[in-house]
Amino acid sequence: MLVSTKEMLTKAKAGKYAVGQFNINNLEWTKAILLTAEELKSPVILGVSEGAGKYMCGYKTIVGMVNGMLEELNITVPVALHLDHGSYEGCYKCIEAGFSSVMFDGSHYPIEENVAKTKELVAVCADKGLSLEAEVGAIGGEEDGVVGAGECADPDECKMIADLGVTMLAAGIGNIHGKYPANWQGLSFDTLDAIQQKTGDMPLVLHGGTGIPSDMIKKAISLGVAKINVNTECQLAFSAATRKYIEAGKDLEGKGFDPRKVLAPGVEAIKATVKEKMELFGSVNKA
Numbered sequence: 001m002l003v004s005t006k007e008m009l010t011k012a013k014a015g016k017y018a019v020g021q022f023n024i025n026n027l028e029w030t031k032a033i034l035l036t037a038e039e040l041k042s043p044v045i046l047g048v049s050e051g052a053g054k055y056m057c058g059y060k061t062i063v064g065m066v067n068g069m070l071e072e073l074n075i076t077v078p079v080a081l082h083l084d085h086g087s088y089e090g091c092y093k094c095i096e097a098g099f100s101s102v103m104f105d106g107s108h109y110p111i112e113e114n115v116a117k118t119k120e121l122v123a124v125c126a127d128k129g130l131s132l133e134a135e136v137g138a139i140g141g142e143e144d145g146v147v148g149a150g151e152c153a154d155p156d157e158c159k160m161i162a163d164l165g166v167t168m169l170a171a172g173i174g175n176i177h178g179k180y181p182a183n184w185q186g187l188s189f190d191t192l193d194a195i196q197q198k199t200g201d202m203p204l205v206l207h208g209g210t211g212i213p214s215d216m217i218k219k220a221i222s223l224g225v226a227k228i229n230v231n232t233e234c235q236l237a238f239s240a241a242t243r244k245y246i247e248a249g250k251d252l253e254g255k256g257f258d259p260r261k262v263l264a265p266g267v268e269a270i271k272a273t274v275k276e277k278m279e280l281f282g283s284v285n286k287a
């Protein structure tokens with residue numbers, strides 16, 4: 001059964017580790033992530049962007065697929081199905097479809113409007129036992145066509161949103177989605193420290209987990225980050241492994257063209273990436 005992120009993140013924040021959110025794109029992605037979480041006895045959050053939601057034929061299709069896998073693969077670790085960077089309307093659609101967690105990304109609204117919409121969703125999610133992530137300070141890079149500049153969140157605004165009763169809070173600290181440019185300044189730990197001081201026990205979320213050096217990840221966790229989002233890194237691993245299979249001409253040998261064979265190296269590459277991240281984040285054996 002899907003669970004909200006509330007308990008897993010409260011434990012992670014108290015235990016000074018982070019739970020990974022891995023974004024899914026299809027059946028192979030979902031299966032690879034769930035099997036790895038089960039093998040490592042780690043809690044896990046499956047992230048779905050609105051674009052990926054459309055690609056996978058809608059939120060109801062995704063809920064059906066994930067619930068089916070939890071049962072058929074005998075998954076016993078805590079799993080949350082979470083809308084990533086949701087719009088106001090998207091949150092309601094996912095709540096209705098059976099997601100166990102949503103992110104309302106109101107970071108592009110004026111703070112008053114972000115507060116009003118977040119407040120409304122806090123009440124709806126509380127009523128249904130779902131977790132809610134809010135965002136302050138846009139995360140840089142491109143996410144479904146929306147480009148942010150990688151700004152640092154205002155700690156007072158973070159406190160204002162945290163006090164509304166959200167489950168977890170994403171705050172920009174110089175992080176960006178996708179690959180980091182060569183001249184990236186790194187994470188702003190001063191900002192993170194100030195946010196954690198103002199928001200206390202609130203689990204903080206680090207977006208843009210791809211390509212952040214291990215020492216920065218560990219420091220971020222020590223300063224209150226309890227959820228780390230990873231998307232691009234699984235995509236890079238999947239496509240590199242698939243490229244290798246095709247370039248080696250394996251699809252031309254015997255029944256190598258069978259999609260189950262073509263996609264297998266990519267699935268293994270996602271599993272390896274997820275394993276590496278769970279070990280780095282410290283969530284292994286925390287289920």
Ligand code: 13P
Nearest residue numbers: 178207208210229231232
């Ligand atoms: P990356 O694609 O940089 O790993 O970011 C993922 C993310 O933050 C999803 O919200």
